[in-house]
Amino acid sequence: MSLAETPPVKVKADRNGLTLVPDPAATFEAITAFMDERLAQSRDFFYETQMVLDLRIRPMRTDEISALCEKLYKKSKVKVVEVRLSDDLSFSVEGDPRKPPVPKRDGREPGNSAPVIVRNTCRSGVRIVSPSDCLVLGDVNPGAEIIAQGDVVVFGTLRGLAHAGAGGERAARIWALSIRPNQIRIADLVAVPPRGEKPAPNRYEVAEIQNEVIQVITI
């Protein structure tokens, strides 16, 4: 390997450990061959270390990531403890690795972004902002805010603030097992719950815009 070429993988060392940064121009085969060589050359240095794989500038498919991690472990018991990914995961799952990542566009594109999933109750003071849909597996307590460009789905009781269609999408909806919020917003409309008790929902409730007003449908 001459000095004129950039190596397929940069091995960076900082006080937290070693980070592998693959070069965007490198093929997967070049990357694995390079790592093979480095591990063979500096066997003791790399043996049983922990490494971080930074794939933000040169993403890889999931099967490639697994193959690389396995190889590193097999060769020198190197454990990949973290894989850093860019914000756009679309071609990690299905794309051609040599294609550059799809640039982010304004506005929501139907069906290409996975929802942000929050796997616990959102306590007061928590603020979740999602560029797509947002799914909360738990309650949203008063004082918590869920803001999504798409739909908001709460698998629990919504007592805090939910804002669906935050970018202006009026077809967005808010779903919850029980909607008893401080305030809900869809696109540019705001609604507060009516005074007084209301009957408990049997299964779930949906809030959507009907006739220019936010309505909550109880099912």
Next chain:
Amino acid sequence: MAGKTIVVTSGKGGVGKTTTVANLGTTLAKKKYSVVMIDTDIGLRNLDVVMGLENRIVYNLVDVIEGKCRKEQAMIRDRKLSNLFIIPAAQTREKNSINPEQMKELCSSLAAEFDYVMIDCPAGIEQGFKNAIAGADNALVVTTPEVSAIRDADRVIGLLEAAMLKDISLIINRLNAKMVKKGDMMSTEDIISLLSVPLLGVVPESDEVVVSTNRGVPLVHEKGSKAGAAFRRIAARLNGENLPPEESESNGFFGRMKRLIWN
């Protein structure tokens, strides 16, 4: 074995943190454990007043942390119990006079010598709160059955969980059973369903608390006080004893409490 460091916090002010620290600390000391209580409410210290030890303050928490004195010099022994100590806060300093790392160090060195280190946290979620929780392994969140207190307790629990303090329990203070029955006050069940942390105990509303504070004698020293009895039971549960839940006038309440506490 190192002692337990417990921070008593709430978010909202005036719900009974200092009262709780004073009474739990006293009860544990009566059970022959060595207890030190630290008041971290710098600038607005109260624990010394509630314990009746105001006149005995020479050194305080900030002096210890700044190295002006040894921690033994700042510790004031209780008038009645020889194994109960308090490290008072400074009244003329500010909350940024100490930082979380220093508190952590102090709490570990105290935990090596005492069975229980009780930390009285100030109200709020800023520097004072951050200092207080830094050295603790366990947290008791105190709340009253009132909407604003519960909102703040929820926020505080979120912050405690984010700070990796996993052992969090709840104390509901100033519960008025008559008002709950009438529907004017939130019930224990309502509170637990929102906050989702295990309940350590319920302390009923009581006029005696004000009297005991003014006198500087924690309530648990008196027999026949319902609030005092509640604090004694909470201290026992803190100590690991398995106590049955409190009785009350209505059966429904008893049944619900039983389910909640046994969890």
